[in-house]
Amino acid sequence: MSQTPVFVMNTAPERQSGRKAQISNITAAKTVADVIRTCLGPKAMLKMILDPMGGILLTNDGNAILREIDVAHPAAKNMIELSRTQDEECGDGTTSVIILAGEILAQSLSQLERDIHPVVIIRAYTKALAEALAIVKSISIPIDTSSDKEMLSLIKTSIGTKFSARWSELMCKLALDAVRTVAVEAAKDAGGSLGSAGTGLMTVDIKRYARVEKVPGGAIEDSKVLRxxxxxxxxxxxxxxxxxxxxxxxxxxxxxxxxxxxSQTNMEFxxxxxxxxxxxxxxxxxxxxxxxxxxxxxxxxxxxxxxxxxxxxxxxxxxxxxxxxxxxxxxxxxxxxxxxxxxxxxxxxxxxxxxxxxxxxxxxxxxxxxxxxxxxxxxPKACTILLRGPSKDILNEIDRNLADAMAVARNAVFFPYLAPGGGATEMAVAVGLAKKAKELGGGGEGGIGAMEAGPYRAVADAMEVIPRTLIQNSGGNVIRVLTELRAKHASGENTWGVNGDTGKIVDMREYGLYESASVKIQTLKTAVEAARMLLRVDDVVQAIRKEGGSAGGGEGGGVPPEEMQQE
Missing domain, CATH: 3.50.7.10 (GroEL)
Known part of the structure; x- marks a missing residue:
């Protein structure tokens, strides 16, 4: 794997401060994003990760990869935490959130070089995020959670990019059946229908009540949800x-x-x-x-x-x-x-x-x-998903993919809105923010508006990384396709995105690729928040362990005598 050096990154010496610390953090975050950039889309490449015991992990699931790799740089560790947060919150969008956060930070570099203060950049990012969320909500469409066809087509988008895409029909049905078994009952408990029982649904824990049991042997088609x-x-x-x-x-x-x-009981006879x-x-x-x-x-x-x-x-x-x-x-x-x-x-x-x-x-x-x-x-208010397959490695990968699919079905039940996939939502946000940046560039607020226009533009450019990566991973002509897509969105056609198989632009309404809006919203929030947090860091200091902190001291727990005197 060409990007191997990232796994042993330790570019943080004893101390880095000011611009040097920011550049170091941005470089580390971008390196992590570059490692899993090829894992986005239906033509995603697989990563082979060797663990210390000699076992191998073969996957293109961004979260699974980042869980396994070992990094030393604190900013890189922070990026890996993002993926975990996204996985726990939504179960999907783990790769997108890392790529997006890495790109926003990379675009911040040019703003820092223009001597714009990090606080101004952060303030602009906050406004850009609010604008981006408004754009996502404006282009989202509602979904009928009781319709099998609509739900299955949504779940298919999360599995389509994964290893188990060959059995996507079966996996989607398993995920939907499992979520309905667990969730619908919870809705009834809450005293309402699926649509109205928001509070009841929130108590449902898919990880706890929809258990996956993997039994090697048999065909994958033998997998089923047991009532x-x-x-x-x-x-x-x-x-x-x-x-x-x-x-x-x-x-x-x-x-x-x-x-x-x-243990001390005695009986005498x-x-x-x-x-x-x-x-x-x-x-x-x-x-x-x-x-x-x-x-x-x-x-x-x-x-x-x-x-x-x-x-x-x-x-x-x-x-x-x-x-x-x-x-x-x-x-x-x-x-x-x-x-x-x-x-x-x-x-x-x-x-x-x-x-x-x-x-x-x-x-x-x-x-x-x-x-x-x-x-x-x-x-039943709990169920078991029985997975069959030829080997443990394949079963583990299908299990990871199925967890994503169940999370998508659960999200749709909680927040029944869909956003166009294939990079269409990101491109719509990019075009909308670029337009807003031009208006800010006109200035008026004592130069502050003009200063915020740059960071606004940076977020707009960063959003294009998702459609660009989809085109790259499918072997398309990046510059030509991206220009065509930008032109479509500039004329108000917000549903046009990239076909991840062919690398050409397509209308998502006809192509039928829609994703859960809650995942998109969470991805944007997490990525921008991470960028804001890393930009605030202007000092990286190596903490040292006090000598004698754990040694000596008899029964007193090893407290050095000086500290005891101070107490």
């Missing part, structure tokens, strides 16, 4: 049932074992019968626990703790299946899927806590491992 939960568990006793239709399910967060004493009696008491306690559960006639008992041999024996006699040591997160998802309540003390168990919303409990062997399926749930 329920899948666990990598087997029943505790071979005589228990492995298939139950419409099971009654009890979920526990307590052990079905005799409560052991603490004076008669040999006492030992036998102590053993009997243990058995009676466990039996009492199990019989209390059996009063509710369950078919399946799932606990996060252990199940003793005796408890398994009693369950087997009463034809009840049991699963033990289930993870807390999995137990929560089972509770949401089957309508049960997790009980901490068996004495607190009530009929209303028993889950009856599951249609089928089944244990299947896939490859060498056993998997438990709780499927065909009547109204």
């Amino acid at each position: 329920g939960v899948m666990l990598n568990k087997d029943i505790t006793h071979p005589a228990m049932r492995r298939r139950i239709v419409n099971p009654r399910i009890v979920l526990l967060d307590c052990p079905l074992e005799y409560k052991k004493g603490e 004076s008669k040999e019968n006492d030992w036998a009696r102590a053993q009997e008491i243990e058995e009676e306690q466990v039996k009492a626990l199990v019989m209390k559960i059996l009063e509710f006639k369950p078919d399946l008992v799932i606990t996060e703790k252990g199940v003793s041999d005796l408890a398994q024996h009693v369950f087997t006699q009463h034809n009840v299946s049991a699963l033990r040591r289930v993870r807390k997160s999995d137990n929560n998802r089972i509770a949401l899927a089957v309508g049960a309540t997790i009980v901490n003390r068996i004495e607190d168990l009530r009929e209303s806590d028993v889950g009856t919303g599951c249609g089928l409990f089944e244990v299947e062997k896939i490859g060498d491992e056993y998997f438990t399926f709780l499927t065909e749930c009547t109204s």
